[in-house]
Amino acid sequence: MIIKILGSGCRKCVALGDNAKAAAATAGREAEIVKVTDFADIASYGVMSTPGLVIDEKLVSSGKVLTTAEIGEILKRL
């Protein structure tokens, strides 16, 4: 599973990345965290407010730092 964090490296993006990593670990999923910082790449996912969260090329959230538990819920549904 590839988890992408969309954002220019602000503190929120770092927090979201950490939560995603923790959520994947809790769910027992093998996950690679990729940081996407280029504006054109970020926009290509249709994101207008960062940070955005993309799991296996599907945009699941934007503009907020999801908690570890919230990401865990999303992982269950996928």
Added chain:
Amino acid sequence: MIGDVFGWLNDQLLRMQWLADLVTLLLRDGFGLDTAGRIGGSIHFFIYDVIKIFILLGALIFGISYIQSYFPPERTRRILGGISGLPANILAALLGTVTPFCSCSSIPIFIGFTSAGLPVGITFSFLISSPLVDLASVILLASIFSWPIALAYVVVGLVIAVIGGTLLGWAGMDRYVESFVFRNPVVAHDGAEAALTRRQRLQFARDQVVDIVSRVWPYILIGVGIGAAIHNWIPQDLIAALLGQDKWWSVLLATLAGVPMYADIFGTLPIAEALVARGAGLGTALAFMMAVTALSLPSLILLKRVVRLPLLAAFTGIVTVGIIAIGYLFNAFGYLFV
């Protein structure tokens, strides 16, 4: 009677007269400093302004972010997609004041709006008003200057945004947008416009306070530091001679100095406050503030990646001319507000 109560509330809550008095008391009785003197005055300005701005900022951002949680960019884009012409420019400028915005998200928003088919002129009305007319900054302006000045600032800021965007649209600037922008998909994920619960909105508001304060505090300290220096160390005659409102070049000078600079409006306010207190024209100080917040080299360099030079130059030119015009207007009619 009601006027007295309102005046008292305004002085104590917004201007925080109690804080100014407290700092004076503390400096005089605790450290034996005369706040009318140079050193005491600088220290007083610094302590009072820093505390005041941080208190107001925290409270304001919390309240305003709560309102903003109703206007994510996705919703703003959908609202704007349904209308056209001048009403669209006006609405875009208004939405610019309530959509959560930081300069780091201007490019994704630009691409998101443009790829969804919004005309460039309308997108620019939004992008001009967003940094310029921030709801929090309006209340800070009211705190530092007065309500009429704050309201006049909002109106002229919106006018610049509407006229600027309209002119860019008329000039057919759409053709100078980099072509990759149009090729982006317009996708909205399921959760983008989902109704938030009150708890999520409160959470969002709290996160915004932490995020914004942790981002802007150095600018505030630097701004207040410069303000304190202007307030007590630079001779009043010099400021009046350079930036006094009877000097025809003052607005020009303040605007051109402000354009390349990058600072948050919260860091710029104390500088404007000190400039006005020391004899600069109100229009001159406001022009400086607008130039610093609306245009900056870093944001122009970012914009260059999505638009070509003619559009970038037209945008910079129109906003600069607008700010200069407003500076002269305020200098000419500013006496109405004081």
